[in-house]
Amino acid sequence: xxxxxxxxxxxxxxxxxxxxxxxxxxxxxxxxxxxxxxxxxxxxxxxxxxxxxxxxxxxxxxxxxxxxxxxxxxxxxxxxxxxxxxxxxxxxxxxxxxxxxxxxxxxxxxxxxxxxxxxxxxxxxxxxxxxxxxxxxxxxxxxxxxxxxxxxxxxxxxxxxxxxxxxxxxxxxxxxxxxxxxxxxxxxxxxxxxxxxxxxxxxxxxxxxxxxxxxxxxxxxxxxxxxxxxxxxxxxxxxxxxxxxxxxxxxxxxxxxxxxxxxxxxxxxxxxxxxxxxxxxxxxxxxxxxxxxxxxxxxxxxxxxxxxxxxxxxxxxxxxxxxxxxxxxxxxxxxxxxxxxxxxxxxxxxxxxxxxxxxxxxxxxxxxxxxxxxxxxxxxx
Amino acid sequence: xxxxxxxxxxxxxxxxxxxxxxxxxxxxxxxxxxxxxxxxxxxxxxxxxxxxxxxxxxxxxxxxxxxxxxxxxxxxxxxxxxxxxxxxxxxxxxxxxxxxxxxxxxxxxxxxxxxxxxxxxxxxxxxxxxxxxxxxxxxxxxxxxxxxxxxxxxxxxxxxxxxxxxxxxxxxxxxxxxxxxxxxxxxxxxxxxxxxxxxxxxxxxxxxxxxxxxxxxxxxxxxxxxxxxxxxxxxxxxxxxxxxxxxxxxxxxxxxxxxxxxxxxxxxxxxxxxxxxxxxxxxxxxxxxxxxxxxxxxxxxxxxxxxxxxxxxxx
Numbered sequence: 001x002x003x004x005x006x007x008x009x010x011x012x013x014x015x016x017x018x019x020x021x022x023x024x025x026x027x028x029x030x031x032x033x034x035x036x037x038x039x040x041x042x043x044x045x046x047x048x049x050x051x052x053x054x055x056x057x058x059x060x061x062x063x064x065x066x067x068x069x070x071x072x073x074x075x076x077x078x079x080x081x082x083x084x085x086x087x088x089x090x091x092x093x094x095x096x097x098x099x100x101x102x103x104x105x106x107x108x109x110x111x112x113x114x115x116x117x118x119x120x121x122x123x124x125x126x127x128x129x130x131x132x133x134x135x136x137x138x139x140x141x142x143x144x145x146x147x148x149x150x151x152x153x154x155x156x157x158x159x160x161x162x163x164x165x166x167x168x169x170x171x172x173x174x175x176x177x178x179x180x181x182x183x184x185x186x187x188x189x190x191x192x193x194x195x196x197x198x199x200x201x202x203x204x205x206x207x208x209x210x211x212x213x214x215x216x217x218x219x220x221x222x223x224x225x226x227x228x229x230x231x232x233x234x235x236x237x238x239x240x241x242x243x244x245x246x247x248x249x250x251x252x253x254x255x256x257x258x259x260x261x262x263x264x265x266x267x268x269x270x271x272x273x274x275x276x277x278x279x280x281x282x283x284x285x286x287x288x289x290x291x292x293x294x295x296x297x298x299x300x301x302x303x304x305x306x307x308x309x310x311x312x313x314x315x316x317x318x319x320x321x322x323x324x325x326x327x328x329x330x331x332x333x334x335x336x337x338x339x340x341x342x343x344x345x346x347x348x349x350x351x352x353x354x355x356x357x358x359x360x361x362x363x364x365x366x367x368x369x370x371x372x373x374x375x376x377x378x379x380x381x
Numbered sequence: 382x383x384x385x386x387x388x389x390x391x392x393x394x395x396x397x398x399x400x401x402x403x404x405x406x407x408x409x410x411x412x413x414x415x416x417x418x419x420x421x422x423x424x425x426x427x428x429x430x431x432x433x434x435x436x437x438x439x440x441x442x443x444x445x446x447x448x449x450x451x452x453x454x455x456x457x458x459x460x461x462x463x464x465x466x467x468x469x470x471x472x473x474x475x476x477x478x479x480x481x482x483x484x485x486x487x488x489x490x491x492x493x494x495x496x497x498x499x500x501x502x503x504x505x506x507x508x509x510x511x512x513x514x515x516x517x518x519x520x521x522x523x524x525x526x527x528x529x530x531x532x533x534x535x536x537x538x539x540x541x542x543x544x545x546x547x548x549x550x551x552x553x554x555x556x557x558x559x560x561x562x563x564x565x566x567x568x569x570x571x572x573x574x575x576x577x578x579x580x581x582x583x584x585x586x587x588x589x590x591x592x593x594x595x596x597x598x599x600x601x602x603x604x605x606x607x608x609x610x611x612x613x614x615x616x617x618x619x620x621x622x623x624x625x626x627x628x629x630x631x632x633x634x635x636x637x638x639x640x641x642x643x644x645x646x647x648x649x650x651x652x653x654x655x656x657x658x659x660x661x662x663x664x665x666x667x668x669x670x671x672x673x674x675x676x677x678x679x680x681x682x683x684x685x686x687x688x689x690x691x692x693x694x695x696x
Binding site: 037038039042075076079080081082085086089090092093104105109110112113128130134 | 409410411414415418520521522524525612613614615616617618619623655658661662664665
């Protein structure tokens with residue numbers, strides 16, 4: 001009799017545990033998060049995951065979405081296509097209603113066939129132009145593509161700095177070539193022709209030839225498109241050669257590693273970027289940055305801030321239409337959302353972020369500190 | 382020269398298991414995906430197994446052959462009216478030709494210098510696909526690659542793709558086995574043990590090495606074509622030196638120069654990697670430590686250990 005009671009009570013306990021587990025796992029809205037947690041790409045990826053965790057926790061603290069808690073299914077996409085595709089499988093296997101995807105286009109391209117087949121909304125903060133030109137109605141980009149930031153830097157040079165004789169320095173990679181095309185088209189529309197155009201290789205270590213050619217053409221500004229290491233060389237050598245005109249650099253110049261290389265020559269440099277959460281004067285962004293640093297002991301970057309906005313945008317969609325994949329997609333396509341970094345509204349191609357900022361760096365106590373000069377918002381009306 | 386009855390029985394049992402295996406995982410996209418990726422990488426590992434296991438040379442440029450196979454298959458199926466199978470044949474032939482080209486320096490250079498040549502080859506191929514935008518679409522790569530089809534039959538599901546990959550693993554195994562039993566296979570092994578002695582005995586190092594590299598290129602091209610049509614999207618990032626090193630590790634862990642080594646090494650490492658996923662950022666440490674452990678305590682790979690245990694049991 002004692003044994004029977006013991007067996008029954010053990011059975012009841014196990015049953016209770018199973019029921020609790022079943023209830024808790026069922027009563028959650030599952031959202032997939034795929035980003036790089038390992039490899040060299042984790043520098044960006046982990047910050048994005050942190051941002052998604054922060055957003056989900058904030059919602060859960062308020063009771064979740066329509067009284068149902070959010071559960072993030074986080075998977076590592078590492079730096080490989082195969083790992084990313086397997087991560088997608090693992091996430092899809094957990095029956096998620098939407099996915100916050102990785103930043104890297106080569107992983108996203110490989111995921112697209114399954115995303116389309118599974119009809120699952122995927123949002124990510126990738127800037128590669130081509131991603132939204134693949135006729136994939138399930139993918140949403142929540143980061144401004146190159147066309148937006150280049151538009152901002154050209155307009156600032158022409159309208160705010162009153163440039164009439166701009167000169168262009170471009171790197172020969174795809175990034176530099178597409179940037180060059182966008183800038184020259186905008187200048188042409190404004191009736192301005194560049195007085196000098198130079199090209200360099202990404203790995204070039206000396207830009208004296210290009211800079212001297214620019215100096216001879218007597219421009220009133222240099223607009224450069226380059227990657228981190230060549231940006232540093234261009235900025236440093238411009239100062240060394242005494243070319244005392246404003247410089248509008250591409251977003252690589254907002255990286256702390258570039259500032260270390262450039263040193264004092266960062267003084268006065270204008271840079272086009274999307275957002276700078278660690279320096280933005282907006283009190284909401286400042287509060288968010290503080291919270292992020294306190295929780296994760298790391299400084300957020302622009303991708304993290306936009307990922308946070310993206311997660312919140314997605315949670316709003318689930319709140320409005322429930323965890324239904326098709327309804328979420330339709331809601332995202334037609335709804336405008338005001339996030340911390342800016343406004344989001346998807347166009348026909350599913351580009352959702354159309355804002356950029358121009359900052360000017362000043363050297364304070366030996367460090368390059370940005371000053372916000374202008375915010376641009378090209379969100380379609 | 383015939384097959385031993387015991388080996389035939391073992392082969393039939395293994396064959397039956399691999400035929401039935403996916404039926405249990407049919408509804409799991411995740412497990413089917415791991416099986417398919419493992420299958421593709423098994424074909425690629427067979428390629429390196431030829432160079433390392435039969436000639437004793439190390440290649441860390443195998444991603445180059447793999448990329449040629451992937452890009453040529455993708456380009457032909459997307460840009461022409463050619464079906465997957467003839468495209469795969471052309472792609473494998475292209476990779477085989479690249480292998481033969483790489484085989485020429487192998488006749489004169491060995492050791493570390495040859496490793497550097499293979500590294501250079503892999504990087505050259507990667508840089509070409511990265512910069513030849515008009516053909517390869519540069520960093521954006523080739524996307525929407527159609528799945529393989531045979532008449533009206535399309536290998537669209539992971540379940541059906543498994544059997545396609547299985548077919549090519551079988552082809553690769555049989556070709557390796559035939560080579561091993563042929564005059565050229567024996568010549569390769571003799572070159573591995575002592576090139577001077579083998580040459581003195583009448584082995585032609587040039588022909589033998591070119592056949593070896595040609596076949597290795599063919600296998601790697603085959604794997605590349607399968608990969609491109611399976612994943613549906615390829616870009617230069619997938620063909621870095623990391624991939625070549627991973628394949629080399631798979632070859633060594635399985636047991637280089639053996640028939641089953643590539644299958645065991647590849648499957649073991651693919652499963653191990655997935656199994657250690659829960660460790661997140663720490664998994665690479667454990668994964669690396671595991672490989673070091675295998676290399677120290679099993680210098681001839683898992684197959685070497687199995688042989689040792691089997692001979693000890695017999696004695």
